[in-house]
Amino acid sequence: MANMVSGNTIAEVARLIGDAARANMLAALMGGQALTAGELARHAGVSAQTTSGHLAKLTAAQLLAVEKQGRHRYFRLASSEVAQAIHALMSVAASGPKRHHPIGPRDAALRLARTCYDHMAGRLALALADSLVREGHVILADGAGIVTDAGRLFFRDFGIEVEGLRTRRPLCRTCLDWSERRPHIAGQLGAALLDKVLDRGWVARVPESRALRLTRAGESGFTATFRLPLDWKDPPLRLAP
Structure with a gap:
């Protein structure tokens, strides 16, 4: 209890x-x-x-x-x-009043790709989530995620056995990205994706930072495997209120 x-x-x-x-x-x-x-x-x-x-x-x-x-x-x-809990506080803080300070190179790197505890966040993670939904590999709704049969085959080819990820933690859930205000993929699947792309050398950890550095192999690997759009690294358009 x-x-x-x-x-x-x-x-x-x-x-x-x-x-x-x-x-x-x-x-x-x-x-x-x-x-x-x-x-x-x-x-x-x-x-x-x-x-x-x-x-x-x-x-x-x-x-x-x-x-x-x-x-x-x-x-x-x-x-x-x-x-x-810490991530939720980060999201609330990021949504608060503007702190008038310029975005430096470190912040730009974090917005592009970073770790969020045990999974990926930033524009790279959002592009991957969009791709997986568009290709019918996962279904995301109301904070939860479902891996489809086509998704299980896709992840198996990528080196992730979805059935082997079953633990007490959710297999697939969403996590609101504090920098982009949209959900990326978390849960066991999100953690497995991070581990796999680190193993493949598609991203590398930046010392003393949460940022992930996209490698040359990752540039081509992510684009070919996940069919990412050419402009996935560009900042989203901010419409005036």
Whole structure:
């Protein structure tokens, strides 16, 4: 039976996330990789001692989990539910009042392709979702996704056995892309897609960032396999209100 959640409990979790340094740490971990305390300190812009205190609080609240490898300790988000909560806050924050700051190269790279916990986000992920729907491989509606029979064959040819992805997590669901305001594919299928394109060398992780770098092999591979339009990398048109 699930624990009853009180307003005080919600407020305590919100208080932990609401600190700017801790929020920066949690956002950095949305890249899906476990990070050391030193790496998180750089993302948060605080001292090692301050970072240690923040990490202790986040771990005690079960927002973070710790993995030990030899003398090193690595921190990651404790669950996909935590990642969904952080992503939802990112979407709300991105929809708020404009913060008058220019979009730098780092932001442009994140908008093109990035990790969203264990799956892809950005214009690349949206182009893939559009392609999979257009080709009849998946059906997306109301936050959920269904892989069709044609989709199972397509993913098998791509190296993903859909039947082997069955776990307690949803096979296919949508995740609202905070930068583009449209859904991309998450769930087990989204995670499997990210793993596969990383293995194929179509994208590469950018150090100290959630951004994914599109490789030359990826340029041709994505276009040929998923039949992406030539203008998929272009920013969407913003119509005046």
